[in-house]
Structure formats: C-alpha cells, structure tokens
Amino acid sequence: MKAIRVSAFGGPEVLEVREVPDPRPQAGEVLVRVRAAGVNPYDTYMRAGTYASGNPPLPWTPGSDAAGTVEAVGAGVELKPGQRVYTAGTITGAYAEKALCKASQVHPLPDAASFAQGAGVWVPYATAYRSLFQLAHARPGETVLVHGASGGVGVAALQLARAAGLVVIGTAGSDAGLSAVLMEGAHHAVNHRSEGYRTKIQGLTGGAGVDVIVEMLANVNLAHDLAMLAHRGRVVVVGSRGPIEINPREIMSREAAVLGVLLWRVPDRDAAEIHAALQAGLANGALRPLVGAELPLASAPEAHRRVMEPGARGKIVLVP
Numbered sequence: 563m564k565a566i567r568v569s570a571f572g573g574p575e576v577l578e579v580r581e582v583p584d585p586r587p588q589a590g591e592v593l594v595r596v597r598a599a600g601v602n603p604y605d606t607y608m609r610a611g612t613y614a615s616g617n618p619p620l621p622w623t624p625g626s627d628a629a630g631t632v633e634a635v636g637a638g639v640e641l642k643p644g645q646r647v648y649t650a651g652t653i654t655g656a657y658a659e660k661a662l663c664k665a666s667q668v669h670p671l672p673d674a675a676s677f678a679q680g681a682g683v684w685v686p687y688a689t690a691y692r693s694l695f696q697l698a699h700a701r702p703g704e705t706v707l708v709h710g711a712s713g714g715v716g717v718a719a720l721q722l723a724r725a726a727g728l729v730v731i732g733t734a735g736s737d738a739g740l741s742a743v744l745m746e747g748a749h750h751a752v753n754h755r756s757e758g759y760r761t762k763i764q765g766l767t768g769g770a771g772v773d774v775i776v777e778m779l780a781n782v783n784l785a786h787d788l789a790m791l792a793h794r795g796r797v798v799v800v801g802s803r804g805p806i807e808i809n810p811r812e813i814m815s816r817e818a819a820v821l822g823v824l825l826w827r828v829p830d831r832d833a834a835e836i837h838a839a840l841q842a843g844l845a846n847g848a849l850r851p852l853v854g855a856e857l858p859l860a861s862a863p864e865a866h867r868r869v870m871e872p873g874a875r876g877k878i879v880l881v882p
C-alpha cells in the first residue's frame with residue numbers, strides 16, 4: 563500500500579509517498595481502509611521534530627484522524643468489515659491507504675457525515691467538546707468567545723456551543739474565515755487582525771465580559787483574554803506557540819480561571835462521553851465538520867504548508 567513516510571525530521575518536503583507492506587490486524591486490532599485523513603497542526607510539529615508532547619520514532623507515518631471502512635479485524639473485535647468508521651488515533655498512521663488501529667481507537671461514523679468530514683472529527687471536535695463542557699463547564703445562556711474560530715477546532719467549538727444554547731462570538735483573520743464563522747454557528751464574527759476588535763467584543767457583551775474563551779493562540783492573546791472575562795469567567799488554552807506575560811490581578815479581580823487542555827490526557831471515561839456526544843451530533847446534523855480543502859495523499863507537503871498559513875477555513879484533508 564502507499565503511505566506517507568518521514569525518514570528524517572524537517573520541513574514539509576520530508577513527507578514522501580512510499581510503498582510499504584499492508585499491516586495485518588492481530589487480536590484486538592482493526593485495519594481501516596482510509597478514505598480521508600485529517601491534517602492537524604500537531605502533525606506538522608511532529609514532522610519537524612519539535613512537538614512539546616513528544617516526537618515519534620522514525621520512520622513514521624503521520625496522522626491520527628482518518629475516516630473510511632473496516633477492511634479486516636483481529637480476534638475479539640466486534641466491528642464488521644465494510645462498516646463506516648472514524649479513528650481517534652492509529653497504530654501505523656492515518657496518512658496512508660490503510661491504517662492499523664487498536665479497536666478502542668475505531669468508532670462508527672454516522673451516515674450523515676462524509677468520509678472527508680469524518681477525517682475532521684476526533685482532534686478538532688473532541689478538543690472543542692472537552693474545552694467547552696468538561697473543563698470550562700459552559701452552560702446554556704452563557705457567552706463564549708471562540709478566539710480563532712475559522713480553523714478545525716474553532717468551527718467545532720462554534721457548532722457545539724451553538725447547539726448547546728450559548729451566545730457565540732467567533733473570530734477569524736480573513737473575509738472567507740469570517741463568513742465561515744457566521745455560517746457555522748456564531749451569532750457574531752469579529753476579525754482578530756482588525757484594530758480595536760477587543761473593544762467590539764466587549765460591546766457585544768454589553769460590557770459584562772465573556773463567560774468562556776476557547777483560545778487558539780494563547781501566546782498572543784492570553785493577557786488580553788483575561789481582561790475580556792466576566793466575573794467567574796474561564797479561559798481554556800487550546801493552542802499556544804510560545805510564552806506570554808500576564809497580570810494575575812486580572813484573574814483575581816474576576817475570580818476567573820485559566821485552564822489548559824491536552825487531548826492525549828483525556829481519561830477513557832471522559833473520552834467515551836465525548837464519542838457519544840459527537841456521534842449523536844453528527845447523526846442529527848448539529849455537527850457538520852467543514853472541509854475546506856481535499857488534497858491527494860501525495861500533496862501532504864502542501865497540506866502541511868497550508869495548515870500553518872493564515873486564512874483558515876475549516877479542515878484540510880488528504881484523500882488516498
């Protein structure tokens with residue numbers, strides 16, 4: 563089968579298409595025929611050998627988020643060949659024609675979601691769900707700011723928050739991103755590259771501040787986020803690409819909280835809740851992963867360049 567292989571850490575050009583042996587599922591394993599693989603920013607940090615949570619042994623095939631059909635199962639697995647599934651992690655990597663997974667990593671994909679959409683479920687939607695509901699305990703009627711709402715996690719957070727009855731403000735940095743933010747569930751869209759946009763957000767809350775912020779670029783925004791919070795407000799740091807200085811008094815004066823999320827640290831019981839919620843939302847149409855670009859597997863280097871560029875609009879997926 564064809565797979566993307568990384569033999570040395572480096573720039574996007576180290577992502578090469580290679581012929582590799584088909585994996586064979588052992589007991590408790592599933593072989594998935596990949597119809598689409600999601601490209602996440604952390605794939606690029608791992609490719610570069612700079613991922614703070616650990617880099618893979620080489621050679622390596624990137625990708626945790628795939629969607630496709632069950633090709634074969636090992637002993638003791640209840641999934642059936644041909645069944646539509648999405649993955650939450652793999653053993654051999656998602657950027658490939660087939661991906662070997664533990665049975666616990668493979669979940670039924672509702673018919674309402676395409677394979678390309680299924681490739682955008684796990685990392686974006688699970689991170690957004692955990693941030694909003696398991697960490698920030700967002701409640702219907704509260705106001706949420708999705709700071710960086712045009713990309714994978716942002717769109718997921720918009721749809722989840724809107725379906726749960728929150729007042730949703732989303733930011734983007736391009737016109738296409740701003741229209742996507744409104745289409746995908748925000749009541750208000752604000753450009754995070756425009757002068758004075760934080761004042762505009764404060765105005766949208768009538769000066770009360772926002773209850774919850776889901777933050778995609780904390781090293782740029784965290785200090786300002788704290789000043790935008792309501793009393794007992796919560797910021798969840800999803801993404802950060804460096805250090806930042808904050809004033810702890812902004813937290814004290816609001817009795818506020820700063821929380822961090824790391825998807826790899828989600829306990830099994832919480833993960834089961836997340837899958838149940840996401841599958842229900844995909845089935846009833848509340849959750850509709852936005853696929854911004856579908857590229858062939860061989861274009862993995864281009865996908866890695868694009869996912870790190872400004873002007874996000876949903877997910878980039880690779881189609882083997």
Ligand code: NAP
Pocket residue numbers: 602603604685686689709710711712713714715716733734735736739754778779782783799800801802823824825826869870871872873874876
């Ligand atoms: P993505 O699809 O590339 O989207 C990035 C988002 O950040 C876009 O909406 C982008 O908006 C926005 N952004 C750019 N500049 C910004 C600014 N100054 N202020 C606010 N937002 C800004 O990435 P993603 O998949 O959504 O992931 C977002 C971040 O979370 C990444 O750093 C990723 O590594 C991290 N992440 C962490 C976890 C975890 O477990 N902690 C899980 C998933 C993702 P424009 O392009 O429109 O400017």
